[in-house]
Amino acid sequence: MKKLLGISLGIVTSIGGFLDVGSIATSAQAGAAFGYALLWAVFRGTLCVIFLVEMSGRFSIVSGHTITDAMRKRFGFAAFIIPFAATQLVNLLVLASEIGGICVALQLLTGIGFQVWAIPVAGALWLLLWVATFDVVEEGTALLGLVTLCFLVAAFVLGVQPKELAAALVPSLPTQERAHYLYLAVSIIGATIAPYLFLFYSSGAIEDHWDKSYITANRWIATIGMSFGGLISMAVIVVAALALKPAGIRVEDYEQAALMLVPAFGGWGFYLFVASLAIACFGAALELSLASAYSVSQAFGWNWGENLRPRQAARFSSAYTIFIALAALIVATGLNPMKLTLFSMAITAVILPLTAMPFLVLMNDPHYMREHVNSRFSNYVVIFIVLLSALMALVAIPLEIVASK
Amino acid sequence: MSDIDLVRDILDTQVLDRAKRPLGKVDGIGLELRDGAPPRVAYLEIEGPTAWARLGARCGRWAAKLASRWQREGHPYRFGWSQVLDLDVDIEIDADAEHSPPFDFERWLRERFVGRLPGGR
Numbered sequence: 001m002k003k004l005l006g007i008s009l010g011i012v013t014s015i016g017g018f019l020d021v022g023s024i025a026t027s028a029q030a031g032a033a034f035g036y037a038l039l040w041a042v043f044r045g046t047l048c049v050i051f052l053v054e055m056s057g058r059f060s061i062v063s064g065h066t067i068t069d070a071m072r073k074r075f076g077f078a079a080f081i082i083p084f085a086a087t088q089l090v091n092l093l094v095l096a097s098e099i100g101g102i103c104v105a106l107q108l109l110t111g112i113g114f115q116v117w118a119i120p121v122a123g124a125l126w127l128l129l130w131v132a133t134f135d136v137v138e139e140g141t142a143l144l145g146l147v148t149l150c151f152l153v154a155a156f157v158l159g160v161q162p163k164e165l166a167a168a169l170v171p172s173l174p175t176q177e178r179a180h181y182l183y184l185a186v187s188i189i190g191a192t193i194a195p196y197l198f199l200f201y202s203s204g205a206i207e208d209h210w211d212k213s214y215i216t217a218n219r220w221i222a223t224i225g226m227s228f229g230g231l232i233s234m235a236v237i238v239v240a241a242l243a244l245k246p247a248g249i250r251v252e253d254y255e256q257a258a259l260m261l262v263p264a265f266g267g268w269g270f271y272l273f274v275a276s277l278a279i280a281c282f283g284a285a286l287e288l289s290l291a292s293a294y295s296v297s298q299a300f301g302w303n304w305g306e307n308l309r310p311r312q313a314a315r316f317s318s319a320y321t322i323f324i325a326l327a328a329l330i331v332a333t334g335l336n337p338m339k340l341t342l343f344s345m346a347i348t349a350v351i352l353p354l355t356a357m358p359f360l361v362l363m364n365d366p367h368y369m370r371e372h373v374n375s376r377f378s379n380y381v382v383i384f385i386v387l388l389s390a391l392m393a394l395v396a397i398p399l400e401i402v403a404s405k
Numbered sequence: 406m407s408d409i410d411l412v413r414d415i416l417d418t419q420v421l422d423r424a425k426r427p428l429g430k431v432d433g434i435g436l437e438l439r440d441g442a443p444p445r446v447a448y449l450e451i452e453g454p455t456a457w458a459r460l461g462a463r464c465g466r467w468a469a470k471l472a473s474r475w476q477r478e479g480h481p482y483r484f485g486w487s488q489v490l491d492l493d494v495d496i497e498i499d500a501d502a503e504h505s506p507p508f509d510f511e512r513w514l515r516e517r518f519v520g521r522l523p524g525g526r
Contacts, residue, residue, distance in 0.1 A: 076412070077432070102448060301427055301428065301429040302429075303511075304427070310519050311519055314511050314515040315511050315517075318518065382407070
C-alpha cells in the first residue's frame with residue numbers, strides 16, 4: 001500500500017516537475033510556427049528522459065549513492081568539478097527562466113512589468129523553502145500542477161488530428177526557416193531532458209530509503225510519469241498549432257502564447273494559461289533550487305535534506321539562498337523572459353553530455369551496479385539522443401544568434 | 406570488502422561521524438614512506454583546500470585563503486585508520502561532526518547569517 005502511494009505520488013510529482021517554463025515556451029513557439037512538425041523532438045526527448053530517470057532511480061537503489069556523490073568518487077574531484085560547475089551555471093539560467101515565467105504570469109494578470117516582480121517572487125520562493133517542510137510544499141505544488149492537464153483537454157476540444165500527429169513523430173526538415181526550426185528542436189529536447197530532473201530523483205530515492213523491492217516500482221514511476229509529462233508537452237504543441245498558427249500568430253512573447261487556450265475555453269482560457277504558467281514554473285523553481293542545493297551539498301559532503309531546519313544545515317540553506325538571489329538578479333535585468341528561456345534550454349542540450357556520459361559510465365560499472373548494470377539497448381538510446389542533440393545545439397545556437405541580429 | 410583500492414574506494418568518499426551525520430569527503434590521503442617496507446597510509450584528510458589543490462596549486466592557495474576566513478584551529482583535519490568504524494558506501498569514523506574542524510564553515514555561516522535571519526533556527 002505504501003509502495004502504491006509512493007508510485008502515484010511519484011507520478012504526480014513528475015507531472016508537476018516535468019511541465020515547466022521550458023516546455024511551455026518551447027512548445028508554444030514550435031506549435032505556432034511549425035504546426036505539428038516538431039512533435040518528434042518532444043517524443044525523442046521524452047524517450048531519453050524515461051531511460052535516464054529509470055537509471056537514476058536504479059542507480060541509487062542498487063549502489064546507495066546519489067549520482068553527484070558517486071560522480072565525484074568515481075572520477076575524482078579534479079575531473080568532476082568543472083563539468084559540475086558548468087551544469088550548476090546552466091541550472092541557474094533555467095531557474096532564472098522559471099522565476100521569469102512566474103513574473104510574466106503576474107504581469108499578464110496585473111499589467112505591472114515582470115522585472116518588478118522578480119524580487120518579490122524570489123522572496124516568496126525562498127521563504128517557502130526556509131520555513132516550510134518540503135514534503136508539504138512539493139506535494140501541494142504537484143497537485144496544483146494538475147491544472148496543466150487543461151492543455152490536454154484543449155487539444156481534444158480543438159479536434160486534434162491523430163493521423164497528422166502520428167506522422168509528426170518522425171523527424172522531418174521544413175523547406176524554410178530551417179535554422180529556427182533546428183534551434184526550437186534542441187530547445188525542446190533541452191527542456192524535456194533537464195539534468196536536474198534525474199539528479200533530484202536520485203536524491204529522493206536515497207532520502208526515502210528505496211531498497212531493491214522498488215526496482216519494478218521505479219521503472220513504472222519513470223515510464224508513466226515521464227510519458228505523461230511528455231504527453232502534456234505534446235498537447236501544448238497541438239493546441240498552439242490549432243489555435244495560433246491558423247490565425248498567423250507568432251509567439252515571440254508570452255502575451256501571444258497566453259491566447260492559445262482562448263479558442264478552446266473562451267475568456268477563461270486566458271486565466272487557465274496564466275495559472276498553468278505560474279504554477280508549473282513555481283513548482284519547477286522549487287525543485288530546481290533544492291536540486292542545486294542538494295547537488296552542491298553532495299559534491300562537498302555537507303549535510304543536506306529537505307526536512308532539516310536552516311540552522312541544522314546552514315551550508316545547504318545558504319546554497320539555495322544564493323542560487324535564488326542570483327536568479328532573481330538575472331530576471332530583474334529585464335532580459336526578454338521568452339528568449340532567456342529558449343536560450344537556457346538550448347544550452348541545456350549542449351551540456352547534457354557532461355552529465356549523461358559520466359552517468360552512463362557509472363551505470364555500466366559493476367563495482368556500483370553489480371548485476372543491475374545497464375542493458376546495451378538503454379546505453380545506445382541515451383548515447384544516440386544525447387550526443388545528437390548536443391551536436392544539433394552546437395550548430396543551431398550560433399545560427400540563431402546570427403539570425404536574430 | 407577484502408581488497409581496498411585507495412583511489413577507487415577511499416578518495417572522495419563521503420565521511421560520516423559516529424551518529425551517521427555527514428562530516429565531509431576524503432579530500433586527500435597521506436602516505437608514509439618507510440625504508441625497506443611498503444608505504445603505509447598515514448592519514449586521511451577532510452579539508453576543502455586540499456581537494457581544490459588537486460586542480461592545481463594556485464587553485465589550492467586561492468581556496469586556502471578563502472577558507473581562512475572561517476577556519477579555526479585543527480586544520481588540516483586528519484584522521485587515521487584507527488578511527489574508522491565502518492567502510493561501506495560511506496566511511497564512518499569515530500568523531501562528532503558538530504564539534505569538529507570540518508564544521509567550521511557550517512558554524513561560521515550559522516553564526517553570521519543563517520541564525521540571524523527570522524525562521525533560521
